Amino acid sequence: MNIKRIRTAGLVVVVAMALAACGNLKNSSFGSNSTSTTTTGSKTTTTTGSTDSEFYQGVIKNGRYTTSKSRGVVVAQNDNVMNLKSFETGLLDVSKKQFSTSKYVYQEGQYLSTSTVQNWLGRKSKDNAEGLNPVNNGKKDADTRNPIYLQQLEEQDYMIQSGSKLSLGGVTVGLGMNSVDYYTKVQYGATYETNISDTVLTAQGKKMANTVLQRLRQKSALKSVPIVLALYKQSSNDSLVGGNMIAYAVSKNGSTTITDWKPLNWKNYVFPATSESKNSGANSNDESDFSSFKSHVQNFFPNLSGVTANAHYKDKSLSKLSVNITTKFYSETEIISFTQYLATAAKRYLPSGVPVEITVKSANGDVQSFLARTAKGSSYYTHVFSDQGND
Amino acid sequence: MNIKRIRTAGLVVVVAMALAACGNLKNSSFGSNSTSTTTTGSKTTTTTGSTDSEFYQGVIKNGRYTTSKSRGVVVAQNDNVMNLKSFETGLLDVSKKQFSTSKYVYQEGQYLSTSTVQNWLGRKSKDNAEGLNPVNNGKKDADTRNPIYLQQLEEQDYMIQSGSKLSLGGVTVGLGMNSVDYYTKVQYGATYETNISDTVLTAQGKKMANTVLQRLRQKSALKSVPIVLALYKQSSNDSLVGGNMIAYAVSKNGSTTITDWKPLNWKNYVFPATSESKNSGANSNDESDFSSFKSHVQNFFPNLSGVTANAHYKDKSLSKLSVNITTKFYSETEIISFTQYLATAAKRYLPSGVPVEITVKSANGDVQSFLARTAKGSSYYTHVFSDQGND
Structure with a gap:
């Protein structure tokens, strides 16, 4: 392919329609692809495509997001x-x-x-x-x-x-x-x-x-x-x-x-609870699951400075758990091994049936790796960021 | 579950073995789980578990990474x-x-x-x-x-x-x-x-x-x-x-x-090529694919400051593409829509058959979303980070 930046309106229509034809990636039940392009005069409206039924598709006009x-x-x-x-x-x-x-x-x-x-x-x-x-x-x-x-x-x-x-x-x-x-x-x-x-x-x-x-x-x-x-x-x-x-x-x-x-009745809590945040509305089983996870993970690795989580509740049930881990790694291989261990430990200790995301960051805030599981999933998706050094 | 931090050696063995039993998540062809725990005196050796056959499992001794x-x-x-x-x-x-x-x-x-x-x-x-x-x-x-x-x-x-x-x-x-x-x-x-x-x-x-x-x-x-x-x-x-x-x-x-x-013959290049980095060893089709992707993506959104990629070659064939996008978003909904659009555009414009990862960062370096596709995959895994505000 060798499509350079295209400026004329006619060509934009072609490209936008072609793009619309690959808009629905998976899980999207948004009509058929052929109906997702709207042409009004010289204006073309398409949608972003959807990666997940959890999300709405967004509106694109003439190749630009609205x-x-x-x-x-x-x-x-x-x-x-x-x-x-x-x-x-x-x-x-x-x-x-x-x-x-x-x-x-x-x-x-x-x-x-x-x-x-x-x-x-x-x-x-x-x-x-x-x-x-x-x-x-x-x-x-x-x-x-x-x-x-x-x-x-x-x-x-x-x-x-x-x-x-x-x-x-x-x-x-x-x-x-x-x-x-x-x-x-x-x-x-x-x-x-x-x-x-x-x-x-x-x-x-x-x-x-x-x-x-x-x-x-x-x-x-x-x-x-x-x-x-x-x-x-x-x-x-x-x-x-x-x-x-x-x-x-x-x-x-x-x-x-x-x-x-x-x-x-939607609430957010931070795990572990502090003296200020008593987390009175959070489920104590969820908190002890997290604390098991935290103690195993902190035992695993010498330079782990923080393991916390944001727990989201809807009507007193956990609806999402976002775990943040801050650490000091010396090497890429340590990050890889730690991430694999996290996938194992998270599967074992963290509550099931709710979406979980785990982000591993260095002390200066760079994301080093990331894990996530959907509510229905059993295994964790994992990704180690290896290619973001000097940017 | 209510397992607090466990300190005695005997209990560590039990926990480590239990952990080993859930070590293999997927794609791992590393023997059977029952053989991945080794006990030497009071020392217990397990492995991290593997999330992907691309990675090695790592060695854990007494619950700690070696x-x-x-x-x-x-x-x-x-x-x-x-x-x-x-x-x-x-x-x-x-x-x-x-x-x-x-x-x-x-x-x-x-x-x-x-x-x-x-x-x-x-x-x-x-x-x-x-x-x-x-x-x-x-x-x-x-x-x-x-x-x-x-x-x-x-x-x-x-x-x-x-x-x-x-x-x-x-x-x-x-x-x-x-x-x-x-x-x-x-x-x-x-x-x-x-x-x-x-x-x-x-x-x-x-x-x-x-x-x-x-x-x-x-x-x-x-x-x-x-x-x-x-x-x-x-x-x-x-x-x-x-x-x-x-x-x-x-x-x-x-x-x-x-x-x-x-x-x-392994090489790394930055796309787009600059006057200093002529990328003479990179494949010009890969570069023009990336340039199509870049121009569509930059057209899509008003505040996109940078779209670059690290391209890895082995024996003159592209082996991995890591795309970095820096941008200024005003809202979470913009990040979601942009990420969905990226999944569509990447699938259409970027080379297939090689692993691709795309990281979207804010100007101050926070990762806002992330997409990846394996060499064999056709769709992109996407994740929008929504829960990392004040940490």
Whole structure:
């Protein structure tokens, strides 16, 4: 093959169609390949292909990924990066309850622009009538000031294929609510905290979600599609885990109010438990399985500095375990042997029936090897990174 | 399960045996599980288990990995970390020609101690009669001084199982030879270079390998086992790829000299080619395949800063392709979609029939996702790292 960079529109169509024809790799039940290319005038829409039924396919237009209209808004607003990642993966998980990965194609939000989201996230004021956060009452005291309740907001679009075109099948909007609002009394001054109770956080979130729903229903494209609204509780900046989805609701048939909220009992814990994180909601069998794994693994190798895990629970059942191992290896052969040992030890000691991923990193953060098993799998997939030295 | 850290020897035996019983995960043709535990007095020897027939199993004694007797010697001596990794993986690859992964178990070198290796790597002198590098002739000029030819040396042991015990089946020793020797004329002074031609490097390496062989044969345990000697040409410090194995020889039946060297035509290249690295030995079809892949991938996403690959050749055929992609993502959903797209694009554009690994990293070096396909595979394994935020 000797295809150089192709610039003309006609050729792009050919290449994009050819690409679409190999879009479905495995497990994807997303229609037939022949229907995954849509041509509107000179525009060609395809999908990314799916590697796993766990994931949605994404929308490609003219060979380019369709990025969000409000791309980048949330980034500056989260000091704890775990809140960013778990908010987004949580939103995808909530969306799967309404929009099946086999029927819907994922598209980054196209209906809320950067300026809209920025205005909504702001405080209500004379200049910003649309601000969802309360007016600044001028007070500086943690308990009398009006905190910022709403920290991040994200729109996700779910497309359906009918015949040869993709059309909007539904929208999910997530509201990330602060459990702690960090503020300064003077510019560049010390940071203070206003704690927000679950009761207040939930009530504020539901109220704001209703406002968001009414505004979305005013857009003609969103008049009647199903809209999922989800509330996320941000974890504090010093938390080792991200926050959790706490409730969601589905608005159907163009309704403009929601009252039927479904609570979500999703939790994240760090293993092993520390004195601060008592992990009261985690299953003690899972913790002791992990502790067996940890002690065997630490015994195996002289320079192992840390073995921890993020344990994700849904309704008190372990739903995913992510193990992080930090170590100091002298040689590639040590990494290979250690990785093989991990596959054996993980299979023996870690809980079965849930997805497990294990990442081995050097002290300076380079990933050295990686293991993963799916919920249904019995063996671990392993990979040793041998070729990433000087980049 | 609720096994806490176990300290008594008796219990360790039980646990180690239980562990051995789940050692073989898949593809491993290494005997039966019941024979992989060896008990000598209170010592218990097991193996790591193997995840892939591509890898050797490793030796575990009393639950601990058997580390090298000269562990850590090489580390300080290589400014180009690529030389470390590719030296070790190269040595494993050479060893596989003599010691099959299905019959032999890997053990880190146990016969050469740290001080022995340090002495051998030193210059010959009054204080160090064993130094393999030439005496310091006192000259400072690049072409008249005696350079350091031998930069690193590693021993690898290959064990065989007979009945219920592991015994030494053979040894591989690799000699890492400098193509450039970096030196200073005064302490902490500027760095100068002595270039060493392939002819000189190879001649010196063969001579030193014979000396090493004679010394090894004097150890009673190494009197008659097969010994593989391998020469590695170190790449320069500014190279983007590691060096290459250039020749190897097998000493059998206790022989103390080698004359029958087999040349190895193994090369590493960086794609795309730069003006310095013309990649004259790489296959131009492989390069244009990669360039198609690169241009499609870069077109797909707005913030893609780099798409490069390390291409490994054996005898002018591509043997492995490692693609590194650096990018700036705003969201987890972008990473997921991009990874799915990569699986589609890689399957379409990258060469088939060779192992391919693709690593997607953020600008600050965090691995965001990873894809790999084996030589025989048609689909890519994909993994998106979603759970590594604040560690």
